[in-house]
Amino acid sequence: MTATTTPQLTAADRCDRCGAQAYVRVVLPVGELLFCAHHAREHAPKFAELATEVHDETDRLLEEHGAGAVR
Template sequence: MTGTTTEPLTAADRCDRCGAQAYVRVVLPVGELLFCAHHAREHAPKFEAVATHVHDETQRLLEEHGAGAGAAR
């Protein structure tokens, strides 16, 4: 992989942890991982230490689904 991927995430992009729609792309030195908002929050302390770039579109949850979409469960 070369450079930083800036393409918007689509409904076809799925979380590598659970298969839900991905809203975060984590670019690593040897590839990338996609996460739903829940798993991005859960794993952020780990991936932020090694990521070369984090493309976060979680604000789309509020735009698309309203204020309750980002609430912790």
Template sequence: MTFPYADSEPPAPERMDSADGWLYGDVTATTTEPLTAADRCDRCGAQAYVRVVLPVGELLFCAHHAREHAPKFAELATHVHDETDRLLEEHGAGAMR
């Protein structure tokens, strides 16, 4: 996936693609290996849909815990790989409540 802006800077709000996910306003997106059913949330063990890359490692989160912890990891993350849009595809609109 290519982005119309530098990898080191987030896009201007008017240039953000809504398909990028809910989190891309604060950190830079990057392409990484897709998350699978084997990837589990580091907080609760549910299926992970968000990978947060930190300067010293990475964390995996389910959508719920990604939203809960986003304010803190957005300050620290070097990259965020967000696949929460898959929830709608896989489980329908009720999964995002």
């Protein structure tokens, strides 16, 4: 993750799978994908092989929603 080149995800950034708030940006050789925490965990084995960068902000879930938010 490179915070200086990757802008922070906002509430306007939505998961490409379900439309929930995105907390993970996966930069690919061509384009990028945005995922909610759930779909990022589900698809991590697939995108880890292809990604040039993964910007993971899932730790914000604890800050914003408390300990029960991540399962």
